Amino acid sequence: xxxxxxxxxxxxxxxxxxxxxxxxxxxxxxxxxxxxxxxxxxxxxxxxxxxxxxxxxxxxxxxxxxxxxxxxxxxxxxxxxxxxxxxxxxxxxxxxxxxxxxxxxxxxxxxxxxxxxxxxxxxxxxxxxxxxxxxxxxxxxxxxxxxxxxxxxxxxxxxxxxxxxxxxxxxxxxxxxxxxxxxxxxxxxxxxxxxxxxxxxxxxxxxxxxxxxxxxxxxxxxxxxxxxxxxxxxxxxxxxxxxxxxxxxxxxxxxxxxxxxxxxxxxxxxxxxxxxxxxxx
Amino acid sequence: xxxxxxxxxxxxxxxxxxxxxxxxxxxxxxxxxxxxxxxxxxxxxxxxxxxxxxxxxxxxxxxxxxxxxxxxxxxxxxxxxxxxxxxxxxxxxxxxxxxxxxxxxxxxxxxxxxxxxxxxxxxxxxxxxxxxxxxxx
Numbered sequence: 001x002x003x004x005x006x007x008x009x010x011x012x013x014x015x016x017x018x019x020x021x022x023x024x025x026x027x028x029x030x031x032x033x034x035x036x037x038x039x040x041x042x043x044x045x046x047x048x049x050x051x052x053x054x055x056x057x058x059x060x061x062x063x064x065x066x067x068x069x070x071x072x073x074x075x076x077x078x079x080x081x082x083x084x085x086x087x088x089x090x091x092x093x094x095x096x097x098x099x100x101x102x103x104x105x106x107x108x109x110x111x112x113x114x115x116x117x118x119x120x121x122x123x124x125x126x127x128x129x130x131x132x133x134x135x136x137x138x139x140x141x142x143x144x145x146x147x148x149x150x151x152x153x154x155x156x157x158x159x160x161x162x163x164x165x166x167x168x169x170x171x172x173x174x175x176x177x178x179x180x181x182x183x184x185x186x187x188x189x190x191x192x193x194x195x196x197x198x199x200x201x202x203x204x205x206x207x208x209x210x211x212x213x214x215x216x217x218x219x220x221x222x223x224x225x226x227x228x229x230x231x232x233x234x235x236x237x238x239x240x241x242x243x244x245x246x247x248x249x250x251x252x253x254x255x256x257x258x259x260x261x262x263x264x265x266x267x268x269x270x271x272x273x274x275x276x277x278x279x280x281x
Numbered sequence: 282x283x284x285x286x287x288x289x290x291x292x293x294x295x296x297x298x299x300x301x302x303x304x305x306x307x308x309x310x311x312x313x314x315x316x317x318x319x320x321x322x323x324x325x326x327x328x329x330x331x332x333x334x335x336x337x338x339x340x341x342x343x344x345x346x347x348x349x350x351x352x353x354x355x356x357x358x359x360x361x362x363x364x365x366x367x368x369x370x371x372x373x374x375x376x377x378x379x380x381x382x383x384x385x386x387x388x389x390x391x392x393x394x395x396x397x398x399x400x401x402x403x404x405x406x407x408x409x410x411x412x413x414x415x416x417x418x
Contacts, residue, residue, distance in 0.1 A: 171296075173293075203300060205326050205388075209385060233315070234319075238322045238395065241322075242394070243387045243394065
């Protein structure tokens with residue numbers, strides 16, 4: 001930045017900062033309706049102005065690091081981004097209003113000075129916005145990953161019997177995952193019967209039904225059997241209304257009944273142990 | 282009644298939020314569990330058709346009332362509007378098993394069975410508007 005602008009900003013620090021704080025008090029009242037806690041506003045304002053001034057004094061890379069550090073700390077406390085942008089805009093207003101007449105006396109071109117202040121402020125705003133959106137993108141990616149891990153788990157419950165509980169809406173992306181996890185899991189766990197539990201699926205429309213039908217066809221191709229369980233009464237009625245034919249593969253009302261017939265299919269059954277029976281035998 | 286909500290459908294998330302809006306309103310009007318499932322499934326089919334064939338459009342969900350003599354009946358009306366390619370042969374798409382996307386071909390005929398009143402208005406290259414009403418019994 002032009003040395004005379006830097007000098008002016010430094011020389012008038014006290015007045016500029018006090019004007020800025022007044023302006024920010026107005027922003028806090030009008031824009032945020034005093035919703036931000038006062039003590040935090042105070043400490044953040046102090047640091048904000050410190051960061052601003054250091055960006056004038058320090059080397060570019062050093063200043064960027066300082067802004068980044070400041071932004072990261074405030075992102076963690078959910079401090080609104082608009083407080084920053086408002087703060088930067090307020091600072092620009094104050095600097096231009098206060099400095100330009102003063103510099104004009106020193107026979108400088110005031111238009112150029114305004115442009116310089118603008119560029120300086122915009123660079124900081126851009127960096128703040130970038131830092132904020134980076135952290136949002138990161139959060140979203142992590143959530144997407146967590147969601148994918150939860151979206152179609154295949155659980156081996158008995159030897160040769162696995163269960164895939166589905167909860168929540170099924171979209172195309174998830175349908176693909178369901179198919180992949182089903183087939184991979186069947187091979188990995190050597191399952192003969194897979195139970196797909198749709199108790200937690202809110203809506204079974206033609207697309208969801210189609211994906212389930214296709215998944216069960218693919219399961220049959222790798223030599224296993226698919227049983228659809230957890231069909232709630234209202235879902236059963238809508239499936240019939242839609243005219244979807246699910247008669248080609250077995251369905252059961254509950255997971256318990258499904259497990260019973262899965263055991264039957266693998267020539268086993270559950271028996272109650274008579275108390276003390278082993279002694280008599 | 283003027284309760285009305287409109288949901289843009291452009292992504293699969295739009296389908297989910299249209300469904301949610303429909304379920305909430307159906308519950309508010311007083312529909313039972315089975316009818317709520319029918320209504321949300323119908324919305325799901327219509328919204329998916331928009332997403333698959335027209336890319337974008339909107340689903341409008343509103344409460345309606347009709348007075349016939351001394352009887353007053355309440356219902357829910359779903360309007361699916363898009364400016365997509367339109368439907369070439371409406372009779373064909375209303376037949377069970379007809380599909381151009383490799384699906385089950387049960388969507389539109391299914392919606393007609395799920396709801397009470399059903400109407401398709403489609404102009405080639407201009408768009409499609411489908412309205413469906415379910416009455417509270």
